[in-house]
Amino acid sequence: MSANPYDTDLDRNPANHQPLTPLTFLERAALVFPEHTAIVHGALRRSYAEFYARSRQLASALAQQAIGRGDTVSAVLANTPAMLECHYGVPMCGAVLHSVNTRLDASVIAFQLDHAMSKVVIVDREFMPLVQEALALATVKPLIIQYNDPEFSEAEIQTDLQDYDAFLATGDPDFDWLMPLDEWDAISINYTSGTTGDPKGVVSHHRGAYLLAQGNALTTSMAKHAVYLWTLPMFHCNGWCFPWTLSAIIGTHVCLRQVRAEPIWTALAEEGVTHLCGAPIVMSLMISAPEAQKRPLSQTVQVFTAAAPPPEKLLADMKTAGFDVTHLYGLTETYGPAVVNDWHQDWSNLPAAEQAALKSRQGVRYLPLEGLDVLIPETMQPVPRDGKTMGEVMFRGNVVMKGYFRNPAATQAAFAGGWFHSGDLGVRHADGYIQLKDRSKDIIISGGENISSIEVEEALYRHPAVETVAVVAMPHEKWGETPCAFVELVGGQTVDAAVLRAWCKEQLASYKVPGQFVFMPIPRTSTGKIQKFVLREHAKELA
């Protein structure tokens, strides 16, 4: 076979090939719109020129501390300007950003700092006691830098610590920042909360961050100069890559230290917010705010929600209040959202219940994700598109992580067969849209039949007295397992197990009806996820 002439004398060179990295988005924004407001934080307004200069100062100051390629810089920060600067300044010196969930226990943070071999930790003053407790448990001895957010005045300033702004001042605002050597270089590490076992460090690369950041804008039709409100914690998969998306479209970040209804409504009205992200709880918070806190809006706000399907009533309330809600899905391993419930215009003419049912599906692949399917792990064959046959949701493409840090066994297992195994169970509908049915470890196997805990939960959620419900497997002598339902009731409601059992019998096949109903507060992780492993332990004791 002769050589392909289209591969002859047509090689890569610096003129026609550069590593893909979202860092170039900020460079461009600062060149083209230096005066445009990049960041709003309380009374503070920072332009793109300032945002870029400060990010370069951070990179320069870190480089002066001999921080560079392959080093980890940890950030324990709220949704503040410093957190945005870390998303650029840390990789601009070649280092890898490790954003820490501020709701974690000190012991888990200590594990992360050690495992990531952290060299520097940038800490909001509010979380300094937590970090100091963690460092007492950890082996690493990182440089500590304290960020004194002007919007936080509650704790005393420890003056013996390096101040963030003073640290930045040691850096050069014209620093000749480092492009990645290769777009495959790591840009960040994020630890999964992991309901069992040690947390795993998900390593993301510049290429994927570039592509998902653009994918966000394209998928959500975010236009030039969009205004984005930070209701989603940036420590969640780097804020789903939105810290980078906004620079691509020369938008404005509106920071938010605390997710409370009043500052949200104020920002929506006064900053002209066009987009925000969050779990359904964020929407509930907005909708259930006292009327005095709500504000009339002249713009339609696009809301992107993930983590759980938005309930029908909430969707209706949001629509009435002038919001447009899109359902996304993804994992830390996919840079945040990699699946979108891409809405068909004619669906908007359907009855509300049908719309909610369609909206509850996770959907289809993001543009920069090349493959999304529901496969039988044993055979790696796709399930039929019948909306019923369950398989494992799997991803393939350029917005899938580099792998788990210092954990080749977990990496290999996750990528077995050339697909990323999400651990989520789902079905595929006739139109190709996928819908989650459960985490694989949350499935209940009763008498050889698979029971989706989500299906049982959905039936219970339809009962007006139920506020929150979690269904797990309970050991059963005869059937192996049977569902056990943990329930929180709406305030003032007093239904008992018999009522809910009767309700379930109307809605579900009898083998799916929970054997027990337990009324108690439901334990949650620091990110608000229900801790099913705790409930499973509890169910074992009840069996």
Place this chain on the structure above:
Amino acid sequence: MSANPYDTDLDRNPANHQPLTPLTFLERAALVFPEHTAIVHGALRRSYAEFYARSRQLASALAQQAIGRGDTVSAVLANTPAMLECHYGVPMCGAVLHSVNTRLDASVIAFQLDHAMSKVVIVDREFMPLVQEALALATVKPLIIQYNDPEFSEAEIQTDLQDYDAFLATGDPDFDWLMPLDEWDAISINYTSGTTGDPKGVVSHHRGAYLLAQGNALTTSMAKHAVYLWTLPMFHCNGWCFPWTLSAIIGTHVCLRQVRAEPIWTALAEEGVTHLCGAPIVMSLMISAPEAQKRPLSQTVQVFTAAAPPPEKLLADMKTAGFDVTHLYGLTETYGPAVVNDWHQDWSNLPAAEQAALKSRQGVRYLPLEGLDVLIPETMQPVPRDGKTMGEVMFRGNVVMKGYFRNPAATQAAFAGGWFHSGDLGVRHADGYIQLKDRSKDIIISGGENISSIEVEEALYRHPAVETVAVVAMPHEKWGETPCAFVELVGGQTVDAAVLRAWCKEQLASYKVPGQFVFMPIPRTSTGKIQKFVLREHAKELA
């Protein structure tokens, strides 16, 4: 130095790395919105399911003819559905698409077919005589496929030729199309018209096509379901990558066989067109249409123009007519537009003349272009940002071509010093925006002073009697060169050389005033570019 832990056991694999290619955009569009109208052509409506199936059929039919990786398939087509199918079907069998400018002479087409080693030529019936003339001159003996566009009924159908639809029917609509082996694989070849010497074959790769296609949507804030009118020839740098952009945003292509005012206005009104591209002549055509042909529009239409700065009056007329005009710039070597006059909202408050002056600048880099600068070729140093000092406009990044086909010397020269040398001369303004002043070969050197032919042309364009003007160097015994102006007057106008000379003296330094004014029709290339090399020859004779 120890190994970087972020590069250890974290390699590429099929789950986390796939070649970037715009072909996946169409696959996704057909999955997610199979019923959405992808293509409108006269009475014809094709859905995304049909568009994808037909593209796969084309790929399959070509593969059955042993066409594959490294092979060239030429298309001599108008802006028709077949041309869109070629943009997917040809690369889906691994081959490289060679779109031919239908206005070229047979001898030039013959050169291209031979140089590209074309294996198949897909020809619109209108251009069959031209192609047959070319093939009589060419060495290659490609398979000829004739496209019988239902919107074209003028020429007789040659029934001895393979019909395009019959050829497609031999292919499998479920064909397992070929992803590129590497995103660096060629997707297309386009020959530059080349005012001197042989045409050069610009090779583009899948990676660049993917990135520029997305860049178009991001740069121009094209939202989901945009409707795009094909006023720009698709044989121009693959229609600036818009055949791929539209699939990314699930938009609708409105084909247009001929660029005439009436079908343009009809499409704008009846198809709800939101976006179109073209040289300023397209806008002139729309604005100067008889009032009876114009239609009221309920939408604002985004118009992207390139090739020449839009004149002030045309901008004002377009604004009044409800269009929003953006000025782009690029070359075949940069996949089409790679520079955008990114508009600042506050500029819209300036007087019209100032706005036109700002709009006439070419602007700043597209998001997927990593570098744009004006450099002195001898030193590769940037010019000062003074709006005056001329240098050569240079590009660097992922939307720069792979190189020139079978022409390593030209490729090396174009990429000297790690930048792509555009051959265009320009300046950089204080705000970083670039502005073209001339092609390097069009500069006039008089008494050691550089004279920008564009500056002289702009002065003459401001005279109300001047319709078109082209200024070139004329040999001069004393000064070396002096400007010579070729002028076409507005119909009915009768100014003479003395009037224009006096006008120029008011506007320009005296050494820039043309030594001669010649009133004659100005020769143009098949793509409407003024043929300055012809005028230079003419000026030599006049000297």
